[in-house]
Amino acid sequence: MPISFPTTLDLGRFLPEILLTVFGTLFMVLDAVLQKRSKNLFGHLTLLALAAALGASLYAGSEPGPAFGGMLVVDGFATFFRVLVLGVGMLIVLSSYRFLARENAETGEYHALLLFSLAGQCLMASANDLIMVFIGLEISSIASYVLAGYLRDDKRANEAALKYFLLGSFATAFFLYGVAILYGSTGTVKLDQIHAVLTGPNAPFPVFVTLAAALMLVGLGFKVSAAPFQVWAPDVYQGAPTPVAAFLSAAPKAAAFAVFLRIFTTALEPIGTAWEPLAWGSALASMTIGNFAALLQSNIKRMLAYSSIAHAGYVLVALTARSDTGTSAAMFYLAAYALMNLGAFAVVTHLSGKGERYLTLDDFAGLAQKQPFTAAMLTIFLLSLIGVPLTGGFFGKFYIFKAALDSHLVWLAVLGLLNSAVAAYYYLRVLVMMYMHDPSQAVQEAEPLSHGLQLALVLPALGTLFLGIFPNWVLEFAGHSAALMK
Amino acid sequence: MPTSYTEMYFPVLVQAILAMALAAGLLTVSRLLGKRVRNRVKDLPYESGIVPTGDARQRFSVKFYLVAMLFIVFDIEAIFLYPWAVVYRDLRMVGFVEMLVFVILILSGFFYIWKKGALDWAAGAVDRKENRAP
Numbered sequence: 317m318p319i320s321f322p323t324t325l326d327l328g329r330f331l332p333e334i335l336l337t338v339f340g341t342l343f344m345v346l347d348a349v350l351q352k353r354s355k356n357l358f359g360h361l362t363l364l365a366l367a368a369a370l371g372a373s374l375y376a377g378s379e380p381g382p383a384f385g386g387m388l389v390v391d392g393f394a395t396f397f398r399v400l401v402l403g404v405g406m407l408i409v410l411s412s413y414r415f416l417a418r419e420n421a422e423t424g425e426y427h428a429l430l431l432f433s434l435a436g437q438c439l440m441a442s443a444n445d446l447i448m449v450f451i452g453l454e455i456s457s458i459a460s461y462v463l464a465g466y467l468r469d470d471k472r473a474n475e476a477a478l479k480y481f482l483l484g485s486f487a488t489a490f491f492l493y494g495v496a497i498l499y500g501s502t503g504t505v506k507l508d509q510i511h512a513v514l515t516g517p518n519a520p521f522p523v524f525v526t527l528a529a530a531l532m533l534v535g536l537g538f539k540v541s542a543a544p545f546q547v548w549a550p551d552v553y554q555g556a557p558t559p560v561a562a563f564l565s566a567a568p569k570a571a572a573f574a575v576f577l578r579i580f581t582t583a584l585e586p587i588g589t590a591w592e593p594l595a596w597g598s599a600l601a602s603m604t605i606g607n608f609a610a611l612l613q614s615n616i617k618r619m620l621a622y623s624s625i626a627h628a629g630y631v632l633v634a635l636t637a638r639s640d641t642g643t644s645a646a647m648f649y650l651a652a653y654a655l656m657n658l659g660a661f662a663v664v665t666h667l668s669g670k671g672e673r674y675l676t677l678d679d680f681a682g683l684a685q686k687q688p689f690t691a692a693m694l695t696i697f698l699l700s701l702i703g704v705p706l707t708g709g710f711f712g713k714f715y716i717f718k719a720a721l722d723s724h725l726v727w728l729a730v731l732g733l734l735n736s737a738v739a740a741y742y743y744l745r746v747l748v749m750m751y752m753h754d755p756s757q758a759v760q761e762a763e764p765l766s767h768g769l770q771l772a773l774v775l776p777a778l779g780t781l782f783l784g785i786f787p788n789w790v791l792e793f794a795g796h797s798a799a800l801m802k
Numbered sequence: 803m804p805t806s807y808t809e810m811y812f813p814v815l816v817q818a819i820l821a822m823a824l825a826a827g828l829l830t831v832s833r834l835l836g837k838r839v840r841n842r843v844k845d846l847p848y849e850s851g852i853v854p855t856g857d858a859r860q861r862f863s864v865k866f867y868l869v870a871m872l873f874i875v876f877d878i879e880a881i882f883l884y885p886w887a888v889v890y891r892d893l894r895m896v897g898f899v900e901m902l903v904f905v906i907l908i909l910s911g912f913f914y915i916w917k918k919g920a921l922d923w924a925a926g927a928v929d930r931k932e933n934r935a936p
Contacts, residue, residue, distance in 0.1 A: 341910050348917030521807050
């Protein structure tokens with residue numbers, strides 16, 4: 317096969333990834349060269365890079381289609397997740413300014429790693445080929461492993477990074493094994509061709525394909541921290557620097573779900589009845605384990621980690637529904653979840669103090685007296701996490717359980733709803749702490765909000781309310797792109 | 803023509819059984835027929851090998867680890883240049899441009915670790931970090 321230059325169209329559709337990689341590499345070189353720089357330089361530059369990549373994603377999304385011979389596809393679905401992870405990246409940068417200064421951490425490498433990780437996630441969002449999925453997964457993961465241990469003098473961060481790395485590489489191996497078996501039995505790694513082979517006259521032996529689906533479910537289940545592959549999440553989120561924990565709970569998770577949805581609802585749809593029970597079980601286990609374990613936590617980061625496991629369970633319910641409504645519900649939910657979770661983590665970043673000393677629930681006592689604005693913002697996020705009407709979390713849950721009922725998953729919907737009732741308890745406990753107790757040591761010592769953190773709270777709060785009051789705009793886009801993905 | 807998976811892979815199964823039977827058979831035969839002599843001289847290293855002294859579990863500097871890791875990374879990346887050089891003519895300009903991008907990426911990584919002091923064997927790496935303006 318003759319090799320030719322990629323066309324301008326190919327490059328245009330790949331522009332977000334190119335920009336992120338170029339900026340990331342540039343940051344590394346700048347970091348090595350510049351001896352004197354303002355401490356916010358890299359943060360500002362990263363915001364610029366992310367804005368450029370966001371623009372490039374929208375530009376690529378305005379002219380959808382495949383790129384590089386079908387290895388990538390830029391459709392509405394890809395654009396949705398690209399914009400989502402880049403938005404997450406911006407919020408993380410905003411909430412990192414103060415944190416990095418407080419912990420005396422190097423800024424150049426932090427932002428370079430963030431950009432590399434996001435490049436991998438953008439690639440995952442647009443990959444239409446199992447090899448591309450794998451490469452995106454690895455680019456995203458390796459940068460995330462390093463970010464988790466970024467404060468390398470901190471023992472907990474070291475533990476977190478090592479656990480994340482060992483378990484993560486193990487899970488990636490499972491995914492790759494699944495890819496290998498699928499390639500062996502269908503003879504292709506392109507998702508649309510796999511679908512064609514599976515529905516065609518020469519469909520391979522179903523046992524192999526089911527085995528491949530199960531192995532890929534293990535690998536991706538780890539990346540989205542779904543039960544029974546969730547054990548790493550609490551330890552990693554607790555040990556990792558708080559902005560990084562926020563990042564891990566939103567961007568890699570959203571990208572992994574993008575891959576999950578794309579592979580399982582397009583390529584593997586023909587054997588849907590085979591993997592549906594697995595997804596059903598994983599969804600139920602994630603919701604139950606996440607919510608019940610979160611009830612017992614006294615550390616706020618561990619609580620949010622278990623809550624993130626539970627939320628992965630809700631999205632899996634949407635996946636189990638195996639319908640366009642399910643896919644669009646999952647997309648909506650991931651957007652809502654990213655916003656509310658990032659907001660909650662930003663408050664934790666703000667309050668934890670130098671060296672992250674204040675991380676227990678008791679440290680939130682009396683926040684409303686000293687900093688009513690911060691407390692109000694956290695209230696919005698917690699109410700959204702519970703799923704109270706007028707917030708994005710409510711419509712997210714509503715659409716997911718509606719999709720489940722449409723697909724006759726009555727039991728899963730009922731058990732999921734019971735679960736979200738349990739979840740209300742541990743979120744409300746934080747609210748009670750903030751509004752009905754005397755100020756704690758942490759609250760007394762808390763500095764006023766920095767400008768970056770103010771933005772990192774206000775933007776997701778506005779987003780959460782927007783999704784809660786005008787859900788149709790996002791939902792229609794999601795539904796439209798979910799239908800086009802097939 | 804073999805039709806099902808079982809038929810297609812049947813020769814592989816036969817091959818695997820044969821291989822295992824041969825290995826097990828040879829070991830059994832040599833165990834049954836061979837003489838066994840064990841003494842101190844036989845346990846020594848073969849011919850001109852060095853007689854071992856002490857334990858293999860020594861402590862050595864963590865710097866070896868860093869250098870070894872960087873070596874592996876750059877070694878693997880540099881290996882890609884060989885197949886490229888072989889098919890350079892067939893790839894024409896495309897291959898040149900793609901490889902240029904690849905080499906620039908490697909070189910910026912190399913530049914980075916160099917400037918950061920990862921290659922300084924002495925304590926220079928630590929000093930540089932402390933001297934930098936906060």
